[in-house]
Amino acid sequence: MSVTFVLVCVTVGVGTYLFRYLPTHFGGRGRSNGALAGPLGKFLSSVGLGAVAALLAAALAPYVAPFAREVVAGGLGREEVRAASAALVGVVVTVVVFRWRSGVASATLAGAAAYGLAWWLP
Amino acid sequence: MEREATGRFGNGLLASLPIALAYFPVAVSFGVTAAKTGFSFAEAAFMSIVIYAGASQFLAVALLAGNASPLLAVVSLLAMNARHLLYAPALLTLVRQTGASVVSTRWSWFWAHGLTDEVFASAAARVAGRQLRWGEAWQAGIGLGAYAAWVSGTIVGALLGGGAFERWPAVDAALAFLMPALFLSLLLAMLERRQWPVVVVAMLAFALGSALFSTSTGILLGMLGGGLAGAFIPGNADATTGEERP
Numbered sequence: 001m002s003v004t005f006v007l008v009c010v011t012v013g014v015g016t017y018l019f020r021y022l023p024t025h026f027g028g029r030g031r032s033n034g035a036l037a038g039p040l041g042k043f044l045s046s047v048g049l050g051a052v053a054a055l056l057a058a059a060l061a062p063y064v065a066p067f068a069r070e071v072v073a074g075g076l077g078r079e080e081v082r083a084a085s086a087a088l089v090g091v092v093v094t095v096v097v098f099r100w101r102s103g104v105a106s107a108t109l110a111g112a113a114a115y116g117l118a119w120w121l122p
Numbered sequence: 123m124e125r126e127a128t129g130r131f132g133n134g135l136l137a138s139l140p141i142a143l144a145y146f147p148v149a150v151s152f153g154v155t156a157a158k159t160g161f162s163f164a165e166a167a168f169m170s171i172v173i174y175a176g177a178s179q180f181l182a183v184a185l186l187a188g189n190a191s192p193l194l195a196v197v198s199l200l201a202m203n204a205r206h207l208l209y210a211p212a213l214l215t216l217v218r219q220t221g222a223s224v225v226s227t228r229w230s231w232f233w234a235h236g237l238t239d240e241v242f243a244s245a246a247a248r249v250a251g252r253q254l255r256w257g258e259a260w261q262a263g264i265g266l267g268a269y270a271a272w273v274s275g276t277i278v279g280a281l282l283g284g285g286a287f288e289r290w291p292a293v294d295a296a297l298a299f300l301m302p303a304l305f306l307s308l309l310l311a312m313l314e315r316r317q318w319p320v321v322v323v324a325m326l327a328f329a330l331g332s333a334l335f336s337t338s339t340g341i342l343l344g345m346l347g348g349g350l351a352g353a354f355i356p357g358n359a360d361a362t363t364g365e366e367r368p
Binding site: 001004005006007008009010011012013015016017019020021022023024025039040041042043044045046047048049050051052053054055056057058059060061063086087090091094095098099103104105107108109110111112113115116117119120 | 317320
């Protein structure tokens with residue numbers, strides 16, 4: 001393990017920890033219920049949903065973006081169609097299983113398994 | 123809706139199970155990727171223990187294996203993780219708005235390391251859905267369970283080595299889809315009908331940010347765009363106060 005490698009990891013690790021730790025002293029401690037009402041309170045309570053929506057978009061982008069680029073360019077590659085259609089199956093199965101079981105774990109596993117199966121089938 | 127759980131450590135550990143189930147295989151594939159690009163078992167494990175941020179670890183492997191300058195690597199990776207700045211204030215605001223009179227953060231130095239994207243999203247979903255009386259012990263439990271899965275998965279992947287999934291490409295593909303499936307499930311757990319504008323604006327902001335700059339900038343813009351939509355779009359009530367609930 002080189003010194004440079006250790007320094008990069010420790011600097012990024014400490015920086016990321018501080019990103020997570022320092023703001024714990026803002027936004028909650030000691031205030032009574034409703035103290036952060038108004039636009040700032042609404043902003044912070046919607047940031048979570050916005051984050052999950054953006055993270056979902058980022059996670060799906062590698063499956064959708066190449067397919068969309070091919071469509072715009074006027075051609076369709078076999079791999080792009082394969083990944084995008086398998087992702088569609090994965091998304092549908094995740095939603096259906098979530099509606100059926102109301103569980104994050106079962107929906108996640110079922111969605112991933114459905115994606116793998118759809119990707120593997122000819 | 124599930125019954126409201128108390129904020130005990132054990133309940134937090136139990137709540138980490140869905141995240142751990144998704145983290146472990148993704149961490150295995152991180153360990154395999156690190157081994158494939160020439161990192162030792164100790165280096166892969168060290169990265170997961172110290173950095174503990176999935177996407178930026180994959181980027182770190184690519185940058186360091188590609189002999190990028192250390193300064194560029196540090197700046198890129200920190201910029202990628204800057205979104206974590208908003209997680210604690212957002213979570214603690216949700217906790218307070220759902221009825222906690224005083225929210226202690228005395229032990230945040232311990233549980234903050236575990237406040238990843240998925241841990242934050244899972245905690246926020248339970249608090250917003252009123253399924254949890256949040257407490258620091260619960261937060262420590264969910265964080266520790268997810269952390270253990272990530273570190274142990276990395277170790278298993280690094281021990282398996284670079285060619286581990288070459289014979290099972292469908293398994294490799296399914297493992298890669300765990301993260302989109304997890305985020306979709308968490309979104310479904312958080313979402314109420316009147317909050318669709320937040321989701322739409324966040325996704326559009328992500329698309330714009332990632333097309334013009336980078337994926338991590340897109341995520342940051344998506345968070346901020348979603349927050350602004352929640353604050354200023356008329357009719358989109360506060361997510362948790364219940365003031366405008368039907």
